[in-house]
Amino acid sequence: MSITYLEAIREAQAYALRHDPRVFIYGQDVGAFGGAFKATKKLAEEFPGRVIDAPISEDAMVGAAVGAAIEGMRPIIEMQFADFSTVGFNQVVNQAATLFWRTETPCPIVIRLPSGGTSGGGPFHSQSLEAIYSHYPGLIVMTPATVEDAYSMLIEAVAIDDPVLFFEHKYLYYHLKAEALPTEALPVGEARIARQGRDATIVTYGAMLHESLAAATELASEGTELEIVDLRTVRPIDTDTVLASVARTGRLLAVGEAWPWGGVTAEVVSRVAEEGFNLLDAPPQRLNARDTPIPYHPNLWAEHRPSTNRIAAAARNLLQL
């Protein structure tokens, strides 16, 4: 019996619906159809009236979620693709993110965003938008990289009294399997050391965790031990865990699938430079996707995102600095 990352997301929603009558799901095709990726498969049947099809109106979906939250509900919004959330961007960053600070009325909404690249996805079904949401105060941004985190963090997200952007990675939907659902989890906001090592630290999240782990295996055969930090949430960033790792290794490579200008990797490097400059034995490095829209063809796409090879090369370079 094994469970995929996608099934874990479905199970987490079933858990939330079962245990909290305030929870409902609203999104395009989430009802009888079970969602574009089947993340809500059979939930409409199991929880009548609580898994509701929405028109193709991302702005209205998020606005409605804020209204429902004001009335004491805990809506889960499914964006069909993270890319389309830009149509509802205003409601997220100006309505949901400001409500508590302005009025002391909590805004417990979860927005699920199927995110990141898959082969053949192309420019508008592949984006990684965690950084642009993280820029705004008032939001929590989760980027689960494992089946266990996909399950436990989504359950936590529903319980949190603030708006949570839940970036679930489409590449991991079917690729990643676990033996069973977890019974315990790290607290939200804490990063995890996914692999211990002494020579350099890679800080990453989402699908890039697995490319980074593969790169670490490659470098281990060359006698180099990389430590891998999985951020888990990128807002907040667990700077303490990052700094502690850099204190052990003296070298930092931040890896992200998003575009290079600004973003999570820049934030990680900036914080380490600001708070842990004296810990560094070499200039901190970043590796991101290339600075173009995301290409369609698998050959181009594979070289657009940081691959295991590119991460390994960047790590080797870092060790020479």
Next chain:
Amino acid sequence: MATATAQASAEPSKNPGNLAHGSEHLRQLYTKAYHFMLTARLLDEKFAGLYRAGKIHGGVFLGRGQEALSAALGVHLRKGDVFAPLIRDQAGRLAFGETVLDAARTYLGSPLGPMRARDGNVHRGRPSEGLLPMISHLGAMISVTAGCLMAKRMRGQSNFVGATCIGDGGTSTGSFHEALNMASVERLPLVLVVANNQYAYSTPTSRQFACADLVDRAAGYGVAGHSVDGTDLEACLDTMERAVSAARAGNGPQLVVASLLRLSGHGEHDVADYVDEDLKRSKLGRDCLKVAESFLLLQQWATPQSLEEARKEAMRVINDAIATVQREGAPDPYLEDWCALKSKHLIDGFPKP
């Protein structure tokens, strides 16, 4: 779905319904609404004066000319309803139960106000009491209101409505379209009031939309449409009574389009010299407050003396509130927690300054 479109009438409404011309019910509702119109007008004028005296930070936005429409909506709402007013809805806010003190505290930036000086002027509300605080992005409150209604329905509540207001310019936004369509799909008890005040800031309606009348859009959304002369309180009361009760009875969203003229600038910083003189002289340019006062006198529901008394009493309430707020002092940045999350333990650990 039936589209009940009442034609805008230049004459006082002759529609019988519950609000039969000259009836006791109309007298009570009319005098109540007039009271809110008057207080709103005087409060707005007070804010304008404080703005000119440099006592208000940021903008001041008046509802002058829109009080009849706004008050007529507000007096038809009840506790348990949801109301998301826009910038020219002081009268409706008061009718829904917002206090003069809440308004004054927000405009003057008192830390004791509902927004605690974190937000100002028209950006105020008490969500837990059904009064939603607008954000500046037009159309954005419609879906929030709809979401409140979805939640109330899911929780098994009944006999509630949600009302929200927008201008002619706001109807051009994607948010307006998405939310009205969604509310119609869900058949929510939503009353969406469009004050077509002829200008969106400086842009005339000819540069805003190309349909003959905004109310024609109701059919496209599958909602009921109502047209009303926004300068005539009697017509506004009658239309709102029909629209609000239709929504409350489960007949789905109601689109009310009122014709009137904004009798001020967009804000007090705006001299509004772009407003067409012919429009000002037209029936749209009538001052709804003066129209209401003439009607009160004509019906012998008021005397010149009672109107003067009402004005003095409203001014007393306003002056008391302003004096109270001016004694409350300013917010202290050192007492702010500078935390936008309710989950304080999840605040980001930026380097400490």
